[in-house]
Amino acid sequence: MQRNSYKKISTILFTVLGVILLLFALFPVYWLVQLSLKIPREALVMPPKWFFIPIVDNYVALVRSGNFTRALLNSLIVMAVPSFLSLVASLPMAYGLSKTSARVVRDNLSFWVLSLRMLPPIVVLIPFYVMFTRAGLMDTVWALIIIYLTVDMPIAVWLLKGFFDDVPYETIAAAKIDGYSEWEIFYKIHVPIIKSGIVVTGMMCAIFNWAEFLFAMTLTDHKALTIPVAIFQYMSFGRINWGLLASAGVLGIVPMLIFMIVIRKHLVRGMTLGVAK
Amino acid sequence: MENTQISLRVLPCEHREKDVSMTKIKRETYLWYILSGVIILAPVVGYPLVEFFRLSFSKWVLEESTAYFNSGRNFLEIFRDPLVWNSLKLTAIFTGLALLCEHVLGFGLALLLKRTSLSKILPLYAIPMFFPPLAAVVVWLNMFNPQFGVVNYLLTFFGISPQAWVFSFKLAIPSLIIVDAWQWAPFPMLIFTAGLTTIPQRVYEAARINGASSWYIFRRITLPLIKPFLLISILYRLIYLLTTFDLIAAMTEGGPGDATLTIYYLIWRNTFQFVKVGYGASISLLVLIATIVICTVLINATKSKEA
Numbered sequence: 001m002q003r004n005s006y007k008k009i010s011t012i013l014f015t016v017l018g019v020i021l022l023l024f025a026l027f028p029v030y031w032l033v034q035l036s037l038k039i040p041r042e043a044l045v046m047p048p049k050w051f052f053i054p055i056v057d058n059y060v061a062l063v064r065s066g067n068f069t070r071a072l073l074n075s076l077i078v079m080a081v082p083s084f085l086s087l088v089a090s091l092p093m094a095y096g097l098s099k100t101s102a103r104v105v106r107d108n109l110s111f112w113v114l115s116l117r118m119l120p121p122i123v124v125l126i127p128f129y130v131m132f133t134r135a136g137l138m139d140t141v142w143a144l145i146i147i148y149l150t151v152d153m154p155i156a157v158w159l160l161k162g163f164f165d166d167v168p169y170e171t172i173a174a175a176k177i178d179g180y181s182e183w184e185i186f187y188k189i190h191v192p193i194i195k196s197g198i199v200v201t202g203m204m205c206a207i208f209n210w211a212e213f214l215f216a217m218t219l220t221d222h223k224a225l226t227i228p229v230a231i232f233q234y235m236s237f238g239r240i241n242w243g244l245l246a247s248a249g250v251l252g253i254v255p256m257l258i259f260m261i262v263i264r265k266h267l268v269r270g271m272t273l274g275v276a277k
Numbered sequence: 278m279e280n281t282q283i284s285l286r287v288l289p290c291e292h293r294e295k296d297v298s299m300t301k302i303k304r305e306t307y308l309w310y311i312l313s314g315v316i317i318l319a320p321v322v323g324y325p326l327v328e329f330f331r332l333s334f335s336k337w338v339l340e341e342s343t344a345y346f347n348s349g350r351n352f353l354e355i356f357r358d359p360l361v362w363n364s365l366k367l368t369a370i371f372t373g374l375a376l377l378c379e380h381v382l383g384f385g386l387a388l389l390l391k392r393t394s395l396s397k398i399l400p401l402y403a404i405p406m407f408f409p410p411l412a413a414v415v416v417w418l419n420m421f422n423p424q425f426g427v428v429n430y431l432l433t434f435f436g437i438s439p440q441a442w443v444f445s446f447k448l449a450i451p452s453l454i455i456v457d458a459w460q461w462a463p464f465p466m467l468i469f470t471a472g473l474t475t476i477p478q479r480v481y482e483a484a485r486i487n488g489a490s491s492w493y494i495f496r497r498i499t500l501p502l503i504k505p506f507l508l509i510s511i512l513y514r515l516i517y518l519l520t521t522f523d524l525i526a527a528m529t530e531g532g533p534g535d536a537t538l539t540i541y542y543l544i545w546r547n548t549f550q551f552v553k554v555g556y557g558a559s560i561s562l563l564v565l566i567a568t569i570v571i572c573t574v575l576i577n578a579t580k581s582k583e584a
Contacts, residue, residue, distance in 0.1 A: 011393055018395040021386060025402050028459065031427065032416040044425035093314020100307035109311065116322055118572060120520045122544055123565055126558050127328035129549070134342055150322050157314060182306050211409035213523040218549050228411040232527055235415070242419055249412035256407040264400055268471045271464065272509060 032253075035246035043242035058243035059251075067222075068248060071230035075210060077141050078226060079255070082148035083205035086156045087198060094160030095186055099172070110161065116154040117273065121214055124150050132219060143219045144226070148212070152205040158273045159204060163197030164190060200266040203259045210255055227252050333562040337554035344555060351559035360535065360543060361560065368539040371450055372518045378458040379514060380507070383465030388499075390466075391473055399470065403463040410460075410523035417456045418443070418528060443529050449536040453524055461517075465510040472506030473499075508579045512572065519568060540564060 035043055037054035062068050097113075100106050128147050137143045167190055175185045191198070213228040220229055231248050234241065263270060333351065335344035355361050390396040405413070420428045421442035429439040442452045476499065484494050520541050525531060531538035531546065538546075540560070548557025 014389050015393045015395060018386075018389050018393055021382075021389075022395070022398075022401060024459065025405055025463075028408075028413070028416045028420065029404060031420060032412065035416070035419060043419070044422060046425045047430055048427050089317045090314060092310040093318075096307040096310030096312075096314070100304065100311065102304060102308070105308065105311065109315070113318070116318075118516055118568065120516075120541070120561060120564055120568060121522075122520070122541065122548070122557075122561050123329055124322070124325055126332060126548055126554060126561065127325035130328065130332065130337075130342075130344070130554060131325070146321070150325070153314075153318055153321065157318075186310070207407075211411075213410055213526070214545070217526070218545075228409055228523075231411040231415060235418075235527065245415045246419070249409075249415040252409045252412045253407065256409060257404070260400075260403070260407045267403070268467045272468065272513060 032246050032249050035242055036250045038243060040241055040243045043246075058247040062244055062247050062251070067225075067233075068227075068230055070223075071225050071227050072251070074141055074144075074220075074224055075226040078144040078148060078216075079206045079209045081145050082152045082209055083202050085145075086149055086152035086205060087160075087202050090153055090156035090160055090201075091191065091198075092186070094157050095164050095190060097157070098161045098164035099169075110158070113154050113157045114273065117151070117158065121151070125215055125218060129218060138219060139221045139223045141224045144216060144224060147215050147219065148205075148209050151208060151212075155205055155208065155273065156201050159201040159270065160194070160197065162269070162273075163194040163201070166197075167193050197266075200263045200270055203263050204270040207256060207259050211252075329558055330562070332555050333558035335555040335558075337552065339552050347555070351556050352563075354556060355560055355563065360538065361540070363535060364538050364540045364543045367450070367535075367537065368519065368541070371453065371521070371537075371539055372515065374450075375454045375457045375461075375518055376511065376514055378454055379462045380465045380510065382458055382462035383510070384469050384507075386462065386466045387469035387473060390470070403467060405460045406463040408460060411527060413456060413460055414524065414527040417452075417459075421452060444533060446533050446536045449529055449533060453521075453528065453537060456524060456528070457518070457521070461514065464514060465507075468506050468510045469503060472503045476502050505579055508575055512575045512579075515571060515575070516568060519564070 034052075034054075036058050037056070038049070038052055039055060039057070042049050042052055097106055097110055124147065128143070128150075132138050132143045137146075171189060171193070172185055175189045180188060211228065212226075213232070216226045216229050217232060220226065225233070227248065231245060231252070234245050234248065260267070331346075332344050334346060334349055336347045336350070337344050386402060390399055390402070408416075420426050423429065423439060423441045423444055426442070428442070432439070440448055442448050480498055480502075481494060484498055489497070521539065522541055522545065525537050525539060525542045526545070529537040531542050541564070544557050544560045544564070547553045547560065
């Protein structure tokens, strides 16, 4: 009996602590949203205005400012194009690495691909900066598309390889019995089997491209800027317009949350590149 | 697809290794698949890497957009640069403390959620991880505002006087750590939660029947079994913490003074603000080597635990 009551008390204490930590996690979310719905004058007042009439003026102003619509468009392009290209380019390689019996090739190349993901980004950025300067590609979306490929492809190869690993070898034998050719075994059998894995992989790449700041800030200025760069530029102006900034931030979170909800079951796998499933 | 599944059932697993002609595709076919990827990856990643090594041994002349070999003089300059040594110290402090906070918070959350019915809303705890860093910077800068920020306001209820947070020399790094822990504690939490589910409930029951205390169970069962997951989490977060850029560039710009000038931001500033591309590349080379050493040590630690 004593053990039970002890357990009950500890459960209550843990729940209280958990709720406090939940408040810590979610309070900034609430704060950002309410900032985006306040007039600038109310954004910084002491004590804070907890009750106010929400307005959407900030969002309207944001969409009307040509700068932000351009950033939104650029962000969508550099989110989608490199993700898609690296999926297409990585599928055969991931399949080969997963199914080959040549152990030396498989292990060494796989490790090489993973180590590319572990490179400090600035190591890739510096030579690309030099090349883009020479090629006149600075402040274009091409620069971002190319450099995001260097990050997305290792993510894609590694994650897709993991998904191909999950397909049992017997599938190949079965497909052969059914008379599929080797190429068909790849694209008619294996690719459809790992369909959801492909979606997860594509979204992990997209998440990276969408939130990426270092490359975008260094390689773009006012023509090819993405949403993070736009936010950074709004902050650098003398007087900060918190309402505008916050509404840009809210719009920046929306796609990330959508992706998170879609891939929630594969989140751990995606974040650790399949090391922990 | 239906055909496939039917044939799967008639073919027993033992055939996997024996009947090579049936179950295996020609070795060359796979190599072609792999080669197709290597052909794309090699120029996209390989060439920049070669260029990077060349740059780190060169001096960049802005007017000509050319790099001239200067026989390792960059590395001599690094050893004479007091900012480098200061930033190495700051990087160690920031990385170490942030890593610790994230993991204590994340591990604690994972254990706590497992015990309570809050585990049903676990994804809510992961939301901060999906803030684009710049959105996180916006909201935290507003909350940390020295005069009108909500953090200072809430602290007055606990009798704590207003702080300057990111604008204060002392509190700049702790402020960054708070933001980082808020955003990234969910990462170890998710990994630990995945790890905890791999421990069979029977093990705990057996221990409890034998009269083991909660602390003993934690130390002798949970901790050893969760260790590989802990190492993976530390490895990933360490690599990303060493290359923290967004937070510092957007919140403090290395300041006040040099209070948050970590090595990574120092490299960025040297390379792209002062356009000392060669010098920046050579500091990055040292950081790269350090990263490789740390990774190797941690990966070996993972392997020895598994064996």
